Amino acid sequence: MHILIVEDEKKVADFLVRGLRAEGYFIDWIADGSEALPALIEQKPDLVILDRMLPRMDGLQICKLIRSQQLPLRVLMLSALAEVSDRVDGLRAGADDYLVKPFAFEELLARIEALSKRNPFASPERRLVVGTLELNLETMQVKREEKLLSLTAKELAVLELLMSSPQKVFSRERILATVWGINEDPLTNVVDVYIRRLRKKVDSPFAQDYIKTLRGIGYCLSDES
Amino acid sequence: MHILIVEDEKKVADFLVRGLRAEGYFIDWIADGSEALPALIEQKPDLVILDRMLPRMDGLQICKLIRSQQLPLRVLMLSALAEVSDRVDGLRAGADDYLVKPFAFEELLARIEALSKRNPFASPERRLVVGTLELNLETMQVKREEKLLSLTAKELAVLELLMSSPQKVFSRERILATVWGINEDPLTNVVDVYIRRLRKKVDSPFAQDYIKTLRGIGYCLSDES
DNA sequence: ACGCAAGATTAACATTAGATTAACAAAGCG
DNA sequence: CGCTTTGTTAATCTAATGTTAATCTTGCGT
Numbered sequence: 001m002h003i004l005i006v007e008d009e010k011k012v013a014d015f016l017v018r019g020l021r022a023e024g025y026f027i028d029w030i031a032d033g034s035e036a037l038p039a040l041i042e043q044k045p046d047l048v049i050l051d052r053m054l055p056r057m058d059g060l061q062i063c064k065l066i067r068s069q070q071l072p073l074r075v076l077m078l079s080a081l082a083e084v085s086d087r088v089d090g091l092r093a094g095a096d097d098y099l100v101k102p103f104a105f106e107e108l109l110a111r112i113e114a115l116s117k118r119n120p121f122a123s124p125e126r127r128l129v130v131g132t133l134e135l136n137l138e139t140m141q142v143k144r145e146e147k148l149l150s151l152t153a154k155e156l157a158v159l160e161l162l163m164s165s166p167q168k169v170f171s172r173e174r175i176l177a178t179v180w181g182i183n184e185d186p187l188t189n190v191v192d193v194y195i196r197r198l199r200k201k202v203d204s205p206f207a208q209d210y211i212k213t214l215r216g217i218g219y220c221l222s223d224e225s
Numbered sequence: 226m227h228i229l230i231v232e233d234e235k236k237v238a239d240f241l242v243r244g245l246r247a248e249g250y251f252i253d254w255i256a257d258g259s260e261a262l263p264a265l266i267e268q269k270p271d272l273v274i275l276d277r278m279l280p281r282m283d284g285l286q287i288c289k290l291i292r293s294q295q296l297p298l299r300v301l302m303l304s305a306l307a308e309v310s311d312r313v314d315g316l317r318a319g320a321d322d323y324l325v326k327p328f329a330f331e332e333l334l335a336r337i338e339a340l341s342k343r344n345p346f347a348s349p350e351r352r353l354v355v356g357t358l359e360l361n362l363e364t365m366q367v368k369r370e371e372k373l374l375s376l377t378a379k380e381l382a383v384l385e386l387l388m389s390s391p392q393k394v395f396s397r398e399r400i401l402a403t404v405w406g407i408n409e410d411p412l413t414n415v416v417d418v419y420i421r422r423l424r425k426k427v428d429s430p431f432a433q434d435y436i437k438t439l440r441g442i443g444y445c446l447s448d449e450s
Numbered sequence: 451a452c453g454c455a456a457g458a459t460t461a462a463c464a465t466t467a468g469a470t471t472a473a474c475a476a477a478g479c480g
Numbered sequence: 481c482g483c484t485t486t487g488t489t490a491a492t493c494t495a496a497t498g499t500t501a502a503t504c505t506t507g508c509g510t
Contacts, residue, residue, distance in 0.1 A: 019396075019398050019402050022396030022398045022399050022443070023396075023399065091332060092331075098332075100325070104406070105402035106402075138390075138393050138394075139394060139445065140394045140442055141392075152440065152441065152496055152497080153439075153440060154441075154496075154497070154498095155496095156442075188498070189458090189459095189498090189500095190499085192457095192458065192459070192460090193459090193497090193498070193499085194498095195458095196458095196459065196460065196461095199459095213458070213459095215457065215458075215505090215506065215507080216456085216507095377484080377485055378485080379485080379487095380485095413487075413488075414469090414487090414489095415487055415488085417468095417469065417470070417471090418471090418486090418487070419487095420470090421469095424470095438468095438469070438470095440467095440468065440469075440496070441467085441496075
């Protein structure tokens with residue numbers, strides 16, 4: 001699930017980003033309210049976590065705009081304001097839920113979970129499957145033909161990317177960018193090395209090879225030959 | 226839908242009873258906490274709105290009793306206490322939702338609506354078991370192979386989290402967030418230290434290790450190897 | 451069909467990030 | 481006060497990571 005966080009306090013934002021990423025959500029963050037709408041339209045997240053007090057453009061305004069534009073996403077509003085009238089304002093503006101700061105992380109997770117269940121467009125896919133290969137995002141366990149494989153964190157990250165869109169070709173640059181966060185450095189060949197390591201664990205012990213090389217283009221994962 | 230209200234302040238109770246009846250709900254009301262359980266068993270409502278501070282028997286207690294009896298109903302807790310720890314206490318006791326007074330009637334309606342839609346019963350287990358390890362949430366006793374272990378409060382909190390979803394991987398961030406709260410800095414390594422202390426008590430004296438490390442990802446509890 | 455780059459694979463290695471642990475100091479609590 | 485719990489620091493240990501360079505493969509131009 002893709003979540004956009006709109007929050008100006010860096011400390012809070014950091015906390016949210018780290019925590020939710022660790023939970024396996026795909027997170028983007030912006031601090032400026034006026035950037036919210038363009039970002040929403042471009043990124044099309046499933047859920048936006050909206051701070052109520054923002055510089056340049058207030059959270060309530062943004063929420064109303066989202067609703068008037070009929071954008072297909074959930075809004076979870078965060079606020080330090082706990083008064084009745086504040087919460088009513090928030091819900092009136094079209095927020096799906098309203099959470100008062102400070103809050104327990106548990107509570108936030110529960111609300112996100114609840115919202116994503118209500119959401120017909122979101123697919124909180126907690127398991128990826130390709131052929132006999134299976135990745136459980138919850139336990140981070142990888143199995144093939146019911147046999148447990150033990151992968152390292154980076155290996156897992158690469159595999160997750162490949163499994164997220166089977167058949168699709170990922171260039172080295174793309175893999176480097178999403179897994180390592182590097183955008184320029186074609187001097188390295190970590191990607192090749194990790195593909196090698198993945199193959200050793202995921203393909204070699206089995207009859208069919210899932211990880212395919214497309215010379216000059218990139219790699220892809222597929223259970224077809 | 227049948228709702229039982231347990232609330233000692235007559236003004237608040239009146240407000241609720243009138244408002245909810247007008248919305249078409251079937252409402253009963255009692256003011257005394259000690260009457261709550263008999264009333265629940267007799268009337269079998271779908272939802273109970275429970276004030277936290279009650280004469281004779283506290284709302285938290287009632288909630289715990291409801292859960293331990295496995296009564297098939299939703300609990301919406303009302304309270305003037307807004308602190309994180311209070312809310313967590315409420316949810317820990319098994320409440321399905323927690324609303325802070327004063328609240329807007331709209332909000333209450335929304336929450337009731339949400340609760341009545343929610344799937345079967347997510348009523349929290351009163352005992353967590355993983356392999357030979359057992360945590361009794363009533364007494365907060367921890368046993369392994371029938372031997373009683375003595376854990377400190379923080380150790381317990383960490384273990385409870387891990388046991389709440391065996392197999393599931395919990396990142397340090399996640400553990401930090403739920404056990405220590407939002408204000409802690411991420412530079413600390415308390416989590417590691419507590420994992421160590423837990424292992425010493427929970428794993429070391431026994432043949433098999435339950436607490437697993439997933440390097441670069443987090444920790445998890447599992448009775449598999 | 452052949453040779454030869456460009457591209458891809460692989461093993462071995464040094465480095466480093468991450469995890470463990472003990473010891474200590476501060477805060478709580480009887 | 482004295483004992484326990486709690487959280488920090490820093491030394492140590494360990495496995496994951498990323499580099500290098502040698503080797504192998506593929507496809508293209510002739």
